[in-house]
Amino acid sequence: MKEISVIGGGSWATALVKILAENKIRVYWYLRRQMQVEAITRERRNPDYINFAKLDTDFIEASTDLDYILSKCQHLLFVVPSAHLPTVCQQIDPQKMEDKIIISSIKGTVGLDNLLPSAYLAKIFSLLEVNQGIIAGPCHAEEIAAGRKTYMTVCATNQVLRTALSEAFASNYIQICESEDLLGVEYAAIYKNVVGLVCGMAKGMNYGDNFIAVLVSNAIYELEILLTALGIDSPRIGSSSYLGDLLVTSYSEHSRNRTFGVLIGQGYNVEQTKDTMSMVAEGYTATKGLHDMATERGLNLPILNTAYRILYNYMPVKTEFKLLERSMI
Numbered sequence: 001m002k003e004i005s006v007i008g009g010g011s012w013a014t015a016l017v018k019i020l021a022e023n024k025i026r027v028y029w030y031l032r033r034q035m036q037v038e039a040i041t042r043e044r045r046n047p048d049y050i051n052f053a054k055l056d057t058d059f060i061e062a063s064t065d066l067d068y069i070l071s072k073c074q075h076l077l078f079v080v081p082s083a084h085l086p087t088v089c090q091q092i093d094p095q096k097m098e099d100k101i102i103i104s105s106i107k108g109t110v111g112l113d114n115l116l117p118s119a120y121l122a123k124i125f126s127l128l129e130v131n132q133g134i135i136a137g138p139c140h141a142e143e144i145a146a147g148r149k150t151y152m153t154v155c156a157t158n159q160v161l162r163t164a165l166s167e168a169f170a171s172n173y174i175q176i177c178e179s180e181d182l183l184g185v186e187y188a189a190i191y192k193n194v195v196g197l198v199c200g201m202a203k204g205m206n207y208g209d210n211f212i213a214v215l216v217s218n219a220i221y222e223l224e225i226l227l228t229a230l231g232i233d234s235p236r237i238g239s240s241s242y243l244g245d246l247l248v249t250s251y252s253e254h255s256r257n258r259t260f261g262v263l264i265g266q267g268y269n270v271e272q273t274k275d276t277m278s279m280v281a282e283g284y285t286a287t288k289g290l291h292d293m294a295t296e297r298g299l300n301l302p303i304l305n306t307a308y309r310i311l312y313n314y315m316p317v318k319t320e321f322k323l324l325e326r327s328m329i
């Protein structure tokens, strides 16, 4: 792969663009604000997200013209928060997407149907699975910005695409793991955001490491039940895109989901917490999406239920944790 169009201007898109440009892949980058485009071109960094990451703008063309950015490359990488994916996609003519290869790196459920990002993109652009890929973690943009050793998972059923993505992203600090398990990895990446949020709540209420270790252990068990019910065959729970991503979100100070949970645990209400956050915490909407899926399948998942009752039924966090304490094993 010599070039790629990237759609999205947040911290994760910025980290991925950084790696691509370092690897001398030409990046056509769609951002929604002209001021951000101009600042990136002028300052060689994104002033609004991971602004300490230097960007090699010799390999980057940024623009607010989505049609132009999409027209430049066959490979398109979507990195927008799931809540905004429909808004972005509605601006795109599906006929212009016929021969495109679409990669997504979005960890949330989309729309009222709670679709996976890859399923949403496949539906609206009539994509074949062979033309889709995903990029998964465990990766925090902040650590990539600092060039810290990171393992990234690239998923595609198409071997040629997997290889192309591996080559595009591998570097002296990015180690690539390849996988064909798009569905399992995508579901796991969404569920871990809910767990990160609940771990944050525990932290915010001053639960200790002993409790959080049991919480995470129970989450692994819950993830297995959820994936099995969703039809994922023999998920590799211990792999870095499953367990690794769950752990980094549960424990890392960089995690926005965990931060969101900490604020709830400290007594802020949901609206105050949303207002305080300057970045997206996908676990908030994912809690509803996954809870709907679990309910439809008659699953009883205590951690997911706890998040749902606190965030959507506005139940007191302390009372809910007392109930959770009793249901964990």
Ligand SMILES: NC(=O)C1=CN([C@@H]2O[C@H](COP(=O)(O)OP(=O)(O)OC[C@H]3O[C@@H](n4cnc5c(N)ncnc54)[C@H](OP(=O)(O)O)[C@@H]3O)[C@@H](O)[C@H]2O)C=CC1
Binding pocket: 008, 009, 010, 011, 012, 013, 032, 033, 048, 049, 079, 080, 081, 082, 084, 087, 088, 105, 106, 107, 108, 137, 139, 140, 141, 142, 278, 279, 280, 282
């Ligand atoms: N950050 C990370 O370390 C990782 C993130 N991810 C995933 O990447 C995805 C993107 O998240 P991330 O980059 O971190 O998000 P950020 O919170 O860093 O950035 C949010 C982005 O959403 C844009 N946005 C806000 N409102 C709208 C809107 N109404 N319509 C369209 N766009 C809007 C913002 O644009 P503007 O600045 O113009 O407001 C900005 O580009 C998420 O699914 C996340 O889970 C995956 C792996 C790692």
Ligand SMILES: O=C(CO)COP(=O)(O)O
Binding pocket: 107, 137, 138, 139, 140, 193, 196, 245, 248, 249, 254, 255, 256, 257, 258, 280, 281, 282
């Ligand atoms: O997905 C991530 C790490 O792999 C980022 O997690 P947060 O969105 O919680 O920061």
